[in-house]
Amino acid sequence: RSWDYIIVGSGPAGLVLSDRLSATGKSTLLLEAGVASTYASGGREGPSWLRDSNEPLSRFDVPGFFGAFLAHPDGHQCPDIPFPAGCVLGGGSAVNSALWFLPPGGDLPWVDEEEGEAVAKARKKIPGTTNPSMDGKMWFPESFDILGKMMRSLGWSEVDANKEMDRKDRCFARASFGNTDGERGGPLTSYFLAAEKRPNFEIVYGARVERVLRTAGKVVGLEFVRDRKRETVNLAEDGKAILSAGVFGSAKILWQSGIGTRDQLEIIKAVKGDDMIPETEWIDLPVGYNLQDHPATYVVFKYPGVGTAYNYSGAYENPIPEDAQNYLQHRAGPLASSNARISMWHEIKGSDGVVRTLQWNGRTGTAGNFTGPDLLLLTNYLTHGQTTRGRIGLTPGNLNHKILESPYLITKEDVDTVIQSFQEVLEGVKNVEGLELLLPDLATTTIDEFIRNYSLPRGSSHWIGSAAMGSVVDYETKVLGMENLYVVDASILTGATTSNPMGAIVVMAERAAELLTQETWGCDL
Numbered sequence: 001r002s003w004d005y006i007i008v009g010s011g012p013a014g015l016v017l018s019d020r021l022s023a024t025g026k027s028t029l030l031l032e033a034g035v036a037s038t039y040a041s042g043g044r045e046g047p048s049w050l051r052d053s054n055e056p057l058s059r060f061d062v063p064g065f066f067g068a069f070l071a072h073p074d075g076h077q078c079p080d081i082p083f084p085a086g087c088v089l090g091g092g093s094a095v096n097s098a099l100w101f102l103p104p105g106g107d108l109p110w111v112d113e114e115e116g117e118a119v120a121k122a123r124k125k126i127p128g129t130t131n132p133s134m135d136g137k138m139w140f141p142e143s144f145d146i147l148g149k150m151m152r153s154l155g156w157s158e159v160d161a162n163k164e165m166d167r168k169d170r171c172f173a174r175a176s177f178g179n180t181d182g183e184r185g186g187p188l189t190s191y192f193l194a195a196e197k198r199p200n201f202e203i204v205y206g207a208r209v210e211r212v213l214r215t216a217g218k219v220v221g222l223e224f225v226r227d228r229k230r231e232t233v234n235l236a237e238d239g240k241a242i243l244s245a246g247v248f249g250s251a252k253i254l255w256q257s258g259i260g261t262r263d264q265l266e267i268i269k270a271v272k273g274d275d276m277i278p279e280t281e282w283i284d285l286p287v288g289y290n291l292q293d294h295p296a297t298y299v300v301f302k303y304p305g306v307g308t309a310y311n312y313s314g315a316y317e318n319p320i321p322e323d324a325q326n327y328l329q330h331r332a333g334p335l336a337s338s339n340a341r342i343s344m345w346h347e348i349k350g351s352d353g354v355v356r357t358l359q360w361n362g363r364t365g366t367a368g369n370f371t372g373p374d375l376l377l378l379t380n381y382l383t384h385g386q387t388t389r390g391r392i393g394l395t396p397g398n399l400n401h402k403i404l405e406s407p408y409l410i411t412k413e414d415v416d417t418v419i420q421s422f423q424e425v426l427e428g429v430k431n432v433e434g435l436e437l438l439l440p441d442l443a444t445t446t447i448d449e450f451i452r453n454y455s456l457p458r459g460s461s462h463w464i465g466s467a468a469m470g471s472v473v474d475y476e477t478k479v480l481g482m483e484n485l486y487v488v489d490a491s492i493l494t495g496a497t498t499s500n501p502m503g504a505i506v507v508m509a510e511r512a513a514e515l516l517t518q519e520t521w522g523c524d525l
């Protein structure tokens, strides 16, 4: 059988495409390396109390289990990626904390050309909620109340992040989640379940795609490994192959298909030998470059009366009985979301003239060596406009991913901007009676020294880049030099998103789906 569309990978981008491409009536195949996740998709995994409840829930449906992913990855962590990364139906959207922010115009100038239609489609599918518990109660409101008070004291305004998407300077909002009816929802519900109902759509689980099979610039099929056996699928004569395997997964498939820089292709050739596509067919593109993440820097506060942060990781196997019942019966309580409660943004113009955005996310909780009750955590992310670019590549021999060049705060202007951001926000601490700053400890260090000598992990799992639009794919998301190979996922974004990236990725995939289903496009660009 030959397929009109073959999509590789079911992260948020792959799920949007599964729905939108199969809606055309054309045969659509989704190849996913992992297994089913949510109950509705066939997933049945979870702690015994959840399975015994007879509720239609798997571990992936319960938003509060976000914290359990790192403690109980149980085969859902991508085996070749040395950072948190979900290899399961939904990809990152199955294991993340489901924070959902639609992107301001500047994030996706390419999408913006179309008067925000893609944004409207994404909003309709995933409206988002700032009050995820179905009892209407705001659980653990302290971080919003206390830190919101601090920001008001500095003259910042409260906004609705998804209604006023373009307001990202000196404002704060309640954290918004992509959850639906107290369950994870998001792309796994709104897009995947629509696709799954269609007779022209099929998904193969456990299919780890190794490479596209191509004659010069035309893909004729894909090769994947399932249950340790090598299999192939065929693409129809005028079919399209779309890689949505994420920043790491899509780059690796490109390299294994002979597309990328020579140093990476030679690492693969050393392992695959004659099985590798001949050098005469290699296509030289900067795959793996342009890597960005949101560099995270933590701030810890103490405030009397906040109490001990909820033990989300412990709740996986041993929940507080009332909380388990509240969730099972009403989809309410602490387990109806992760504990992020406030997001804040401001913009700073650097000495290089570039305007950078900084996002701060707050919750009850801690970082570093601080333990005990009454702790609040704010995470600072340098987001849109950062100029540091890193690079990923492969490890010789086992072909696991590795960072070749760090994407974290290398340029002077990026570092200076984070310092300035801290100086501006921490000015507010003195305005809130009882609020005490623990990290950084400004009695023993300066903000400047703290940022420059920071020793906690910087990673936020908000990767973008590696197959950037303009250098690896064109404005139709087609791989340069190829006739019918496309990349649609976080890897084609050219710069870090203003907020947590899932909203921008869904909007980008909506626009890509429009392009992929059009016969002709782009004459006016």
Ligand SMILES: Cc1cc2nc3c(=O)[nH]c(=O)nc-3n(C[C@H](O)[C@H](O)[C@H](O)COP(=O)(O)OP(=O)(O)OC[C@H]3O[C@@H](n4cnc5c(N)ncnc54)[C@H](O)[C@@H]3O)c2cc1C
Binding pocket: 008, 009, 010, 011, 012, 013, 014, 031, 032, 033, 034, 069, 084, 085, 086, 087, 088, 089, 090, 091, 092, 093, 095, 096, 097, 098, 099, 100, 101, 207, 208, 209, 210, 244, 245, 246, 247, 249, 250, 253, 460, 461, 462, 463, 489, 490, 491, 499, 500, 501, 502, 503, 505
């Ligand atoms: C722990 C964590 C927390 C996060 N929190 C948030 C948050 O709260 N809000 C937010 O907006 N963002 C968050 N993110 C980031 C967000 O989840 C990602 O940006 C997003 O999922 C990336 O989407 P994607 O479609 O590019 O690919 P991915 O989500 O990376 O999905 C790629 C998919 O491809 C599959 N795949 C990979 N290789 C192959 C192959 N060779 N063959 C077949 N299938 C393959 C994988 O199994 C996976 O399903 C978080 C990420 C993590 C890991």
